[in-house]
Amino acid sequence: MAQAHAQAIDPLPFKDHAQEIRFQNLTRQLRCLVCQNENLADSNADLARDLRHEVFGLMQQGKTDDQIKQYLVDRYSDFVLYDPPVKPSTWLLWFGPALFLLMGAAVVLVTIRRRSRATRIDSRLVDNATIEQGDDW
Amino acid sequence: MSRSLPLIGFLLLVGLFGFGIWWNTQHDPREVPSPLIGKPAPEFSLPLLDDPARMVSKSSMLGKPYLVNVFASWCVACGEEHPVLMAEGRTLGVPLVGYDYKDAPEDAKAWLARHGNPYDIVIADQPGRTAIDFGVYGAPESFLIDARGMIRYKHIGPFTPEVIERELRPLIAQLKQEAP
Numbered sequence: 001m002a003q004a005h006a007q008a009i010d011p012l013p014f015k016d017h018a019q020e021i022r023f024q025n026l027t028r029q030l031r032c033l034v035c036q037n038e039n040l041a042d043s044n045a046d047l048a049r050d051l052r053h054e055v056f057g058l059m060q061q062g063k064t065d066d067q068i069k070q071y072l073v074d075r076y077s078d079f080v081l082y083d084p085p086v087k088p089s090t091w092l093l094w095f096g097p098a099l100f101l102l103m104g105a106a107v108v109l110v111t112i113r114r115r116s117r118a119t120r121i122d123s124r125l126v127d128n129a130t131i132e133q134g135d136d137w
Numbered sequence: 138m139s140r141s142l143p144l145i146g147f148l149l150l151v152g153l154f155g156f157g158i159w160w161n162t163q164h165d166p167r168e169v170p171s172p173l174i175g176k177p178a179p180e181f182s183l184p185l186l187d188d189p190a191r192m193v194s195k196s197s198m199l200g201k202p203y204l205v206n207v208f209a210s211w212c213v214a215c216g217e218e219h220p221v222l223m224a225e226g227r228t229l230g231v232p233l234v235g236y237d238y239k240d241a242p243e244d245a246k247a248w249l250a251r252h253g254n255p256y257d258i259v260i261a262d263q264p265g266r267t268a269i270d271f272g273v274y275g276a277p278e279s280f281l282i283d284a285r286g287m288i289r290y291k292h293i294g295p296f297t298p299e300v301i302e303r304e305l306r307p308l309i310a311q312l313k314q315e316a317p
Binding site for chain 1: 142167169170171172173239265266269270271272274275
């Protein structure tokens with residue numbers, strides 16, 4: 001459906017169907033700079049159309065997907081990529097959730113340890129009390 | 138301690154979200170940082186708006202710093218910025234190059250005739266192809282380029298008198314000292 005839509009607004013002379021599929025996949029991974037919640041494939045913005053033509057032109061020149069992405073990153077920064085690359089400035093983004101999970105796990109672990117120790121002490125107190133008092137009660 | 142743990146967690150979250158709100162009031166989250174700052178400006182060769190037979194290129198502009206201001210007659214925010222450029226453009230001490238972006242030449246000329254022309258020269262990029270090399274994604278945007286053709290500063294959105302005083306003028310003063 002999205003494919004038919006993009007075709008309708010922007011017919012491009014693809015060599016074959018495989019190339020068209022590749023184009024659709026690639027533009028779906030790239031962000032429109034003007035309407036930033038849309039990808040290049042779906043956006044109607046003027047600049048998005050220009051960039052689609054740019055991507056198409058680079059494909060005709062035989063550039064790989066990575067080269068085309070790099071071409072856009074060189075001009076518009078990592079912002080154009082929906083999948084930000086893993087590097088020191090994005091470590092928090094990538095590993096932050098795992099960090100929170102570990103912190104949560106640590107809290108749970110500490111709580112469980114503390115509770116079980118408290119129970120053990122309680123039961124020892126109860127044992128002592130039982131011994132002192134005998135079985136009278 | 139363990140009883141106050143949920144409260145501490147809650148306060149941490151309040152702090153985190155509060156910081157997020159504060160950060161977004163200080164920064165435009167839509168602003169795309171330019172990877173071109175500190176790098177050579179892309180090669181360009183664009184016709185003058187008034188005389189399309191004459192081309193202006195990066196090499197013809199080398200030797201002194203200049204400010205490129207991307208504008209268009211269809212751009213509403215450029216209308217906001219325009220009076221600021223009219224008032225302060227001449228006092229900056231560097232040539233102000235108007236970059237007419239994806240605009241019909243007649244529209245741009247009419248717009249400049251109506252509102253005044255703050256630019257020393259105006260170059261026209263009607264297809265917008267060169268603008269992609271500059272990482273332009275809207276107008277207005279401005280680039281400060283030094284004597285060696287390096288992009289030293291980019292401002293996204295309209296210039297205000299405050300931004301000019303705080304960011305632009307000190308940098309221009311620095312570039313003029315560097316200039317041969």
